Amino acid sequence: MMAAGAFGQYIDIQIQDDLNCDITIKNAHISSGQFYTHGVRRDVVSPSDVDDLTIRHNGGRRNIYACGELGSISETRGMFDLYDDKRATRICTLYWSASVEPERRNEILKFNHDVRYDVGIGNWNESGTMGMIQVTITEQA
Numbered sequence: 001m002m003a004a005g006a007f008g009q010y011i012d013i014q015i016q017d018d019l020n021c022d023i024t025i026k027n028a029h030i031s032s033g034q035f036y037t038h039g040v041r042r043d044v045v046s047p048s049d050v051d052d053l054t055i056r057h058n059g060g061r062r063n064i065y066a067c068g069e070l071g072s073i074s075e076t077r078g079m080f081d082l083y084d085d086k087r088a089t090r091i092c093t094l095y096w097s098a099s100v101e102p103e104r105r106n107e108i109l110k111f112n113h114d115v116r117y118d119v120g121i122g123n124w125n126e127s128g129t130m131g132m133i134q135v136t137i138t139e140q141a
Contacts (some may be wrong), residue, residue, distance in 0.1 A: 009033075009067060009068045009075060009076055009098050009099075009100050009129060009130065010041070010065065010066065010067035010068075010076065010098070010129065010130065010131070011065070011066050011076060011096055011098050011130045011131070011133065012063055012064075012065050012131065012132040012133070013063065013064045013094065013096070013108070013132075013133050013135055014061055014062075014063045014132060014133065014135065015055050015061065015062050015063075015064070015082070015135045015136075015137065016055075016059065016060070016061045016135070016136045016137065017056060017057050017058070017059070017060045017061070017137055018058070018059060018136060018137060018139075019058075019084065019117075019137060019138065020057055020058065020086075021057050021084060021085050021086035022054050022055060022057050022060075023054070023055040023057075023082050023083065023084065023085065023137060024052060024053070024054050024055075024082075024083045025050055025051060025052065025053045025054075025055075025062075025064070025080050025082060025083075026051055026052070026081045026082075026083050027051070027080060027081045028047040028048075028078070028079075028080040029047055029078055029079050029080065030047055030066060030076070030077070030078035031078060032068075032069075032076060032077040032078070033066050033067055033068045033069055033075065033076030033077065033078065033098075034066065034067060034068075034069050034076075035047065035050050035064070035065065035066050035078075036065050036066065036067055037065070038065055041067050041070075042070065047078075050064060050080060051080075054085070064080070066078055066098075068100060073100060074100070075098055075099045075100050075101075076097075076098045076130075077096065077098070078095070078096060079093055079094060079095040079096070080093070080094060081093050081094075081112070082094065082137065089114060090112055090114060091113075091114055091119065091137060092110045092111065092112055092113040092114065092117070092119050093110065093111040093112045094109075094135065095108070095109045095110075095111060096108045096109075096130070096133075098129075102127065105126045105127060106124060106125060106126050106128075107126075108124060108130075108133055116139070116140050117137055117138065117139065118136075118137070118138045118139070118140055119135065119137055120134075120135065120136040120137075120138070121133065121135050122134035122135070
């Protein structure tokens with residue numbers, strides 16, 4: 001019964017690229033749980049499959065999905081970097097932790113933030129299923 005809860009815990013990070021250049025995902029790492037394909041949590045993808053995914057410029061979007069492992073009561077926790085393809089620079093690192101324990105809060109954080117970019121992180125559920133989170137990347141005004 002608890003395993004189903006862990007498998008049911010998921011995060012859907014929707015990244016919107018409002019720059020005038022593409023964004024690439026690099027250094028994907030998952031320390032608990034698994035990356036998966038949209039709508040098919042049993043269709044596991046490796047961090048190397050997530051690396052080098054591109055988000056098209058001028059409003060392009062890409063979703064990154066992660067969930068707890070089947071048969072496990074673990075949370076999903078991981079990170080990846082977003083890179084500006086034109087400048088070949090890291091925009092930021094996104095880190096998440098989506099717990100299955102009621103007393104622990106879900107979180108998504110940005111690290112290594114290059115101040116030339118605005119990284120807007122939308123709302124998320126702090127407890128229970130983390131669900132979808134909108135992340136928007138724009139040029140600093």
